[in-house]
Amino acid sequence: MNFEHLIQINDPLNPLLDPLTREEVWQGLLLRVEKPQLFVAGLDQCTILRRDGDTIERELNYGVAKVRDRVTLTPSERVRYEIAATDSHVGGTLTMTIEAPDELQLFLRFEYATTLPEPRGSDDRQTMEIVKSAYREADIDTVRLIRQFAHAGQLSGRLH
Template identity: 75%
Template sequence: MNFEHLIQINDPLNPLVETLTREQLWEGLVLRAEQPQLFVLGLDSCTILSRTDHTLERELHYGHATVRDHVTLTPNESVRYVIRATEAHVGGSLTMTIEQPDEVQLFLRFQYETTLPTPDTEDARQTSEIVKSAYRESDIDTVRLIRQYAVQNPKEPGALH
């Protein structure tokens, strides 16, 4: 199952929405990669097993379940998570890409690719829609938390770390 959606970060037509810079959004995405327990409900802890300038190997602990993933950071552009499939867990990937069509507008694109089969029955389609809705809600929450951190640490380079 593949799924993609876009969240508008800056809305020039809505003055009530706090404007974020591309750098603030990027810092928030890095924070989510390095400290996912701040963003992911049910995640007990995260151990970073290895790190390079642009990658992380992580072990995520959800109660008794453990998931390993590989994170690739393309500075100020995108973060890609690749989750290894196991007998107990679905594998796949999530890519979050910053899109900035002009100086004012800013978007975050979420692209999911999973090993879940394409739904071919009504029950499978309903399950697929539930999964997509959960992804969407989680992504909206991620953006909300990034905004919260940016507001708490305005215009300080590296403030989200």
């Protein structure tokens, strides 16, 4: 399954939305890499296994389930997660890209490519829509948390 969507971070037409800087969004994405328990429900522990430049290998513990991934950073631009498939966990990639079409607007693009098979029937399509909705809600929550950490002053020059 491939799926992507865009979340608008800064909207000059919406005065209720406090703008974030590109650096704040980047620091928020780095916080999600370093301390994913703050962002991912059900994640008990994250162990950094190896760092090599802009690549980080991690082990994520969800109760008894363990998932390994490799995170590749493109500084101030993109975070790419490559998740290894297991018997109990779908593998694939998640790429989060900061996009700024002009100096007033800022977006975060989420791109998923999973090992889930393409839907064959209406039940499969309904399941796929539920998965997409869960991804979208998790991503909206990621942006909400980045905003929260930024407004509390917890992101400035913090990581990497």
